[in-house]
Amino acid sequence: MDPILEQIKPGAPLPPVFYRMTALEAAPLLLGQTLVRRTEEGDIRCRIVETESYGGVEDKGSHAHGGRRTARTEIMFGSGGTAYIYLIYGMYNCLNVVTGTEGDPQAVLIRAVEPLSPADEAGMRRNRGTAARKPVDLSGGPGKLCRALDITKTLNGLPLDQPGGPLWLEGGPVPGESGAEEVIVQAPRIGIAYAEEYAAKPWRFYFRGNPYVSVIDKQAEVWQLQETEATTDRSL
DNA sequence: TGTCCGATTACCT
DNA sequence: GGTAATCGGACAT
Numbered sequence: 001m002d003p004i005l006e007q008i009k010p011g012a013p014l015p016p017v018f019y020r021m022t023a024l025e026a027a028p029l030l031l032g033q034t035l036v037r038r039t040e041e042g043d044i045r046c047r048i049v050e051t052e053s054y055g056g057v058e059d060k061g062s063h064a065h066g067g068r069r070t071a072r073t074e075i076m077f078g079s080g081g082t083a084y085i086y087l088i089y090g091m092y093n094c095l096n097v098v099t100g101t102e103g104d105p106q107a108v109l110i111r112a113v114e115p116l117s118p119a120d121e122a123g124m125r126r127n128r129g130t131a132a133r134k135p136v137d138l139s140g141g142p143g144k145l146c147r148a149l150d151i152t153k154t155l156n157g158l159p160l161d162q163p164g165g166p167l168w169l170e171g172g173p174v175p176g177e178s179g180a181e182e183v184i185v186q187a188p189r190i191g192i193a194y195a196e197e198y199a200a201k202p203w204r205f206y207f208r209g210n211p212y213v214s215v216i217d218k219q220a221e222v223w224q225l226q227e228t229e230a231t232t233d234r235s236l
Numbered sequence: 237t238g239t240c241c242g243a244t245t246a247c248c249t
Numbered sequence: 250g251g252t253a254a255t256c257g258g259a260c261a262t
Contacts, residue, residue: 052243061243063258072258089244090256096243109243130246143244191243 005029008171013161019080019099023055023106026080026099028184028205030108032172034116037149038165044123044149046139047172050112050206050213052189054096057105061195064105075157076105083167085146085156092143093152097160097169111190111204112140113149114212116173124148135211142214183208187220 007015014033018026030051037044054062063086064073075084080099084107088094100106114135115121124138127150132138139145146152151167160169175181186202193199206213208221 054243063243068259070259086243087257088242089254090242091254092244094243111243137246141244147245189243194242 002029008033010171010173012171013163014169014171016081016161019097019161020101021080021099023053023099023108024203026097026106027051027053027108027203028186030097030110030169031184031205031207032182034170034172035110035113035149036163036168036170037151038167039150041126042123044120045116046113046120046124046145046149047116048110048113049210050110050140050204052109052111052205053203054109055100055106055203059195060198061189061192061201062105062107064107069105073105076107077103080106081159081161083155083158083160085151085153087153088143093146094142095146095151109142110145111142112136112206112210112212112214113145114139114210136214138212140212140214144214182210185217185221185224187217190215 004018007017030048033048035046035048057065057067059065064076069077072086075082076098078098079102082098084096084098085093095110096107097110098107115124125132127148128138129147139148155167158165158167160167162168163170185206185208187204188200188202189204
């Protein structure tokens with residue numbers, strides 16, 4: 001097991017070392033962890049099921065590529081453990097978990113979450129402006145999950161390692177007795193066709209078969225399955 | 237000060 | 250499947 005995963009305890013804050021990793025290391029490990037939103041209406045807890053890594057000045061898909069250090073991207077250059085929230089298309093917010101060390105812009109975009117309980121789901125439905133008929137409509141997509149959790153730019157720069165604040169991260173629940181370990185799919189990121197050679201990097205991660213995932217990449221799943229079979233064959 | 241456009245979504249045909 | 254909605258950030262003028 002990943003040595004950092006071993007340090008993550010259900011319901012406890014993520015260990016400081018978690019936030020010092022690169023975005024590419026942290027993105028798959030964030031899957032299954034819990035995001036907590038606290039408002040006057042109460043707490044909403046949800047499980048992260050899809051992420052994307054945006055790491056380093058060389059990543060042409062990142063807002064910080066080429067070392068672009070502006071008022072907006074400044075938080076990405078700080079040390080890890082904070083929230084980077086920005087407005088997209090004039091109407092949707094996107095939530096990122098900043099990781100890495102001072103001066104190195106690393107961030108993981110949270111693309112989909114699932115409510116942990118019926119009460120959490122009810123809270124998320126209340127926050128959404130539209131009737132979510134399917135799980136993916138409720139919080140499958142970066143803009144949708146921010147709406148569902150009432151996350152706006154007012155929370156930009158907020159520390160995510162401090163339980164009891166407006167927004168924080170904690171270790172996710174352990175899979176149930178019957179729950180087989182979930183398979184992580186690795187696929188190219190969404191909506192960054194302009195990123196040239198970085199557009200095809202498989203830096204999106206999600207739980208295979210989870211109904212809250214925003215975009216299913218059938219090609220990546222088939223390819224990954226073949227790889228697994230080939231590996232199994234060789235080991236026979 | 238002006239222009240372009242996005243790490244998207246909802247709703248339409 | 251197509252596309253309108255809507256505005257702040259980045260950069261040119």
